[in-house]
Amino acid sequence: xxxxxxxxDCDLLLYGRGHRTLDRFKLEDVxxxxxxxxxxxxxxFIYYLVDLLGASLSRPTQRSRAISPETQILAALGxxxxxxxxTRMGDAIGISQASMSRCVANVTEALVERASQFIHxxxxxxSVQSLKDDFYGLAGMPGVLGVIDCTHVAIKAPNAxxxxxANRKGLHSLNCLMVCxxxxxxxxxxxxWPGSLQDCTVLQxxxxxxQFEAGLHKDxxxxxxxxxxxxxxxxxxxxxxxxxxxxxxxxAHSATHSVIEQTxxxxxxxxxxxxxxxxxxQYSPEKSSHIILACCVLHNISLEHGLDVWSSPxxxxxxxxxxxxxxxESLDSEACRIRRELLLTHFS
Numbered sequence: 473x474x475x476x477x478x479x480x481d482c483d484l485l486l487y488g489r490g491h492r493t494l495d496r497f498k499l500e501d502v503x504x505x506x507x508x509x510x511x512x513x514x515x516x517f518i519y520y521l522v523d524l525l526g527a528s529l530s531r532p533t534q535r536s537r538a539i540s541p542e543t544q545i546l547a548a549l550g551x552x553x554x555x556x557x558x559t560r561m562g563d564a565i566g567i568s569q570a571s572m573s574r575c576v577a578n579v580t581e582a583l584v585e586r587a588s589q590f591i592h593x594x595x596x597x598x599s600v601q602s603l604k605d606d607f608y609g610l611a612g613m614p615g616v617l618g619v620i621d622c623t624h625v626a627i628k629a630p631n632a633x634x635x636x637x638a639n640r641k642g643l644h645s646l647n648c649l650m651v652c653x654x655x656x657x658x659x660x661x662x663x664x665w666p667g668s669l670q671d672c673t674v675l676q677x678x679x680x681x682x683q684f685e686a687g688l689h690k691d692x693x694x695x696x697x698x699x700x701x702x703x704x705x706x707x708x709x710x711x712x713x714x715x716x717x718x719x720x721x722x723x724a725h726s727a728t729h730s731v732i733e734q735t736x737x738x739x740x741x742x743x744x745x746x747x748x749x750x751x752x753x754q755y756s757p758e759k760s761s762h763i764i765l766a767c768c769v770l771h772n773i774s775l776e777h778g779l780d781v782w783s784s785p786x787x788x789x790x791x792x793x794x795x796x797x798x799x800x801e802s803l804d805s806e807a808c809r810i811r812r813e814l815l816l817t818h819f820s
Contacts, residue, residue, distance in 0.1 A: 499542065510564065511546055512553030512742060517777055521545050528582040539571060547572040548579035552743045552767055555750030577759075583766035590772045593617070593659045593689060604692060606654035611727035614818055617692040618651040618659045619732040620680075620700070622671040625663075626752040627760045637757060639667035644752070646761055649674050650768070651694060656735040657775045661768040664761040671699040693810075695729045702807045707814070720819040735771075742774075743767040 499507070504514040511518070522542050529541035546565050550572070551557060557569045567575070594600050600617070607616035624645040630637055637644045645667030651660040665674045675681055675696075683689060684705040693705045702708045709722045740747040746767060753760040 511549040513549060513774070513779070517774070517779060518542070518545060518549070520773075520777070521549075524586070525579065525582040528585065529578055539567060539575060543567060544575040544579055547575035548766075551576045552745050552763075552770065555745040555747070576763075580759075580762050580766045583769045584762050587661070587765055587769050590769050590776075591658050591661050600692070603653055607728055610654055610731070611724040612818070613695065613724045613728045614814070615692040616695055616728060617689055618653060618694050619729045620649070620651045620660075620675075620694045620696045620706070621729070621732045621736070622647050622649050622665075622674055622699070623736045624648070624667055625746050625760070625764055626748050627667075627757060628752050628754050630757055636666040636668050643667070646757060646764065647671070647674055648764060649678050649680065650732065650735070651680065652732050652735045654731060655775060656731060656738060657772050658735070658768050661765060663764040663768070664757070666757070672701055675700055695725055697729060702804055702811065704804070704807045704810055706807075707811055717815045717819040721815050724819070739767060739771050742771070 499515050499518060507513065507515055507518065522545060525545065526541040529544050530538070543565050547567065550565075557572050594603055603617060604615060607619075608614055624639055624643075624647055626643055626645050627637065629644045637646070639645050639647070646663060647665045647667050647669055648661065648663040649665060649671075650658055650662075652658050660680050662674075662678050662680065665677075669677075684694070684703075689705070693703075693707050696706050696708055698708055698711065700706055700708055707725065709725045710718050713719045713722050744750060745753065746764060753763060755763065
């Protein structure tokens, strides 16, 4: 008699109906070196994630056996850091590739729910001043609240007709707007913008723009490259520096802004699902955006735990589309005045 294999549970075939949770893999049975090589993080970090996400990952299920939060987190970390659902990885923790995919979805949503807890600007005066002091210590640029830039992450084409995600290179991507502090911790991450949008357009439409225009972050500014327009709260480099002060300003600006470029390299190097080395993210734009944001949350948590070091560039990094823009800085006379005053006060 023919057996309808399509309706059988792969985990049931492997392990039977007696298990209440699929927890054959025990963290205490392996070394930190093994965990880092397979899942990207050491034991204590994984235990922290279990405590943080356990309640969300233990929601009631109609399945006969729930997969333990620990196993779900290992499956998700394995995907984030390798970029693929490897058979040997699923075998190691005792679940099928189909179950690994469900685990990634569950953990991703649990991390996204907590994004605002880990990705935000400081609010108290002392923390804001510490933020500025850290940036000033890099290259002598005063008043900096963060460095801003966009980075593209490749995704599969949503459909043949939708060209809104096709960037200037003809590849489908999400254009992600991020701000970081002097250590590389993210202060803002908007990961859902279509790849066809230029950086300046993304910022114009972003929630971040509304926050700064409303004066929620006062007495300072962001640093952005020339793909953005000069604002009262966003200092850009001078297009053609002429004086000594202008050269000094541009040098300090470049040295300080490089932190966000290092941060992008670090995130791509740690989370290989984003670097294109194993292909594009094979999900809808919305799900891909959530995966990127989940990796951003993990990046900040890893910094809080002292795990991060500046990493070398990922080997498969997607080439970033070059921006085409016009110099329109003079349209904002108040922003020009603020930058001129900054030049005179600190770089003359």
